[in-house]
Amino acid sequence: MATVQVPLITPRPINAHRLARNAMPVDPALISKASELHNIALAHRGKELFRATGTMSIKSSPATETKWRFACRTSPYVTSVKVVMLLLTPHASATNGNATVTLTDGGAFTGSKTVTAPGVGIDAGAMSSAIEVVKTITGVPSDTVIYGSFSTTDTILLGACVYEDAPAYDTANGYVQPVYQNGQPILAADRQNLVTLSNALVRRGGAQIFNWSSTNDATPQTNNAATFKNLIDGTTTTGGSGAPGWRVDMRYRCTRGQSTTRCKLYYYGANTSGSGVLRLFNEDLSVQYANLVFGATLGWSSATVDLPREHLKLIAQHYASAGTTSSYALSLFTEAA
Numbered sequence: 575m576a577t578v579q580v581p582l583i584t585p586r587p588i589n590a591h592r593l594a595r596n597a598m599p600v601d602p603a604l605i606s607k608a609s610e611l612h613n614i615a616l617a618h619r620g621k622e623l624f625r626a627t628g629t630m631s632i633k634s635s636p637a638t639e640t641k642w643r644f645a646c647r648t649s650p651y652v653t654s655v656k657v658v659m660l661l662l663t664p665h666a667s668a669t670n671g672n673a674t675v676t677l678t679d680g681g682a683f684t685g686s687k688t689v690t691a692p693g694v695g696i697d698a699g700a701m702s703s704a705i706e707v708v709k710t711i712t713g714v715p716s717d718t719v720i721y722g723s724f725s726t727t728d729t730i731l732l733g734a735c736v737y738e739d740a741p742a743y744d745t746a747n748g749y750v751q752p753v754y755q756n757g758q759p760i761l762a763a764d765r766q767n768l769v770t771l772s773n774a775l776v777r778r779g780g781a782q783i784f785n786w787s788s789t790n791d792a793t794p795q796t797n798n799a800a801t802f803k804n805l806i807d808g809t810t811t812t813g814g815s816g817a818p819g820w821r822v823d824m825r826y827r828c829t830r831g832q833s834t835t836r837c838k839l840y841y842y843g844a845n846t847s848g849s850g851v852l853r854l855f856n857e858d859l860s861v862q863y864a865n866l867v868f869g870a871t872l873g874w875s876s877a878t879v880d881l882p883r884e885h886l887k888l889i890a891q892h893y894a895s896a897g898t899t900s901s902y903a904l905s906l907f908t909e910a911a
Contacts, residue, residue, distance in 0.1 A: 620738030643903035645840035671729035780908025847897030
């Protein structure tokens with residue numbers, strides 16, 4: 575294995591007419607430029623896994639709550655993520671407020687980071703006491719579904735972001751040899767390594783499409799009627815341009831021979847009577863993309879979703895055949911191209 579150099583500035587596009595003309599042998603300059611671009615994509619095109627902003631509410635006493643939840647799939651070569659949190663202490667008497675982010679794959683891996691907030695509260699006139707902290711969580715398994723949550727104790731979490739960190743610049747982490755000299759042999763392994771990296775980035779490095787989460791675990795979105803209601807506002811039962819949802823661009827996410835992109839929908843919730851449903855529709859509710867049935871045990875449930883390669887508006891609705899459905903989080907991400 576060997577260390578590689580990855581530039582911070584994207585180079586000029588490859589001149590295919592000059593370097594890849596018919597009847598020409600494989601040009602070292604062509605392989606070098608292609609390798610360099612792939613290394614840049616691996617190092618500097620990591621995806622954002624979660625982002626949210628909070629509300630400014632002053633609490634009269636310390637409180638602990640789980641703030642936000644999300645699910646995501648890590649990229650093929652990622653082993654660490656960055657977490658950014660913006661937080662402050664809500665009242666002047668508090669000195670030990672903190673916020674914690676926890677990531678787990680539901681098995682062997684669990685990683686967390688805790689940030690301590692300033693001790694002077696905003697009701698004491700110290701708005702400047704808000705802090706932004708960046709933390710790194712290492713040992714994250716690659717190409718794996720990860721479940722994340724934020725919790726706070728006597729702290730206002732104003733915002734948070736989780737994104738993938740670049741792997742160390744070494745061929746052991748998926749990078750390819752970036753420079754070939756004139757006359758240097760270009761072996762089958764060199765071409766295979768480039769194709770392996772390309773396939774992994776395209777087929778297994780798909781983006782997070784959206785995340786939705788309730789303000790905290792104490793106030794999930796609920797539905798106690800046998801009527802499908804919009805997950806975001808909790809009341810709307812129809813589709814259309816006025817219904818809350820997510821506008822997404824699903825073009826360029828699948829191969830030419832495919833008409834849909836394979837995605838995964840993850841839902842965190844439960845129904846008190848053990849029979850709840852979460853559905854994902856298009857804008858006018860004429861096409862149903864997912865019908866996820868869940869039970870009385872609070873936790874994550876998932877469904878496979880095939881979305882057409884076009885601009886879409888997605889609408890999520892939840893339902894309770896009996897009892898009350900409580901919905902806490904919903905995440906949609908690309909599974910594979």
